[in-house]
Amino acid sequence: MAYTGPNLLPGGIIRNGDRFRTFTESAFTGHVELALSLGSMAGKRFHQGLSSAIALAIECIGEERVTESTVDEMAIGDRQFLARFLGARRLSDEIWISPTCSHCDVRFDLPVRQSLLPVKLAGEEFPTAVFRLSAGMFRCRVPTGKDQMALVATKPSDPRRWLIDRLIEDAPPGYSGADELDGHDIARADAAIEGVSPEVGTVVETTCPSCHNGEQVEVSPYLCLLQGESDLLQQVHEIASTYHWSQREILDLPADRRRRYLTLIDHARGVNA
Ligand SMILES: [Zn+2]
Structure with a gap:
C-alpha cells in the first residue's frame, strides 16, 4: 500500500519571508531506492546520506529545485517527515513491528500504517521562537539537519545547552553564552x-x-530506511542475467517498471520449467 498523505511538509522552507510547504517527487527509480538504503550508516554519515537521498527523491519544494544543501538546512521534523514518506515508498506504508510488552515481557506483532501517524505542524513563528528567560528576551531558530549532524559529530557533554547556544540568533545585551543559563x-x-x-x-x-x-511503542521515522539493500541488488542481478543490461540502466528504471520485468522473468521461468 503506497503512502497516501498529501505532499505537504509540516514545516517548510522560508524564501523572502514566505513559507513553502508543497513538494513534488522525482521518478522513484532504483537510484533513489539505493540512496534510501541507509542501514549500514551511522552517526553523521546517516544524516548526510539522508540529505542526499531526499535531494534525489524530492524534485521541488514550492518552485525551488531541491539540492543537498536545501535538505541540510531543513528542520529536523521535515527531514523525519520525508524519511517516513520515502521509506513508505521504499517498503510499504503498512509495516509490522514486534515490540516486547513492558508488563509481561511477551513479544507481539503490531501493524502500523505510517501515513496515519500524527504529524505536528510548525507554529506561526516558524522557523524562529521568541521567548523570555531570566536574562531577558531571546530569539532562537529551530534545529536543522546541519545542527543534528554537528551534534552527532561533536558529542557535547551537555547536548541541550550546546544546541541552544548554537540556535540563539538574538540575546539580551550582556548575555555571554549558554553557560550562564540555569536548568529552568x-x-x-x-x-x-x-x-x-x-x-x-x-x-x-x-x-x-x-x-x-x-x-x-516507539516507531522510528527512519524505520523503512534501515533495512538492507540486498533485495534491490538481487533484483538487479536477476534482470542483468536475463537482459544483459548494465546496473546503471536497470537502476534508471522506475521501481514499478523494474518489478514488471521481474514478473516477466518469473513467468518465463514458469513456462520453461
Ligand atoms: Zn503484556
Missing part, C-alpha cells in the same frame, strides 16, 4: 523551540494482546 532557562528554551518546530509522531499507543495492559 534550558527547559523553557527547549519548550519554546519545540513549540514552533514541526514534528512527526514516534509513539503508538496500543494494548498488549497477552496481558491487556496499555503499552507505548
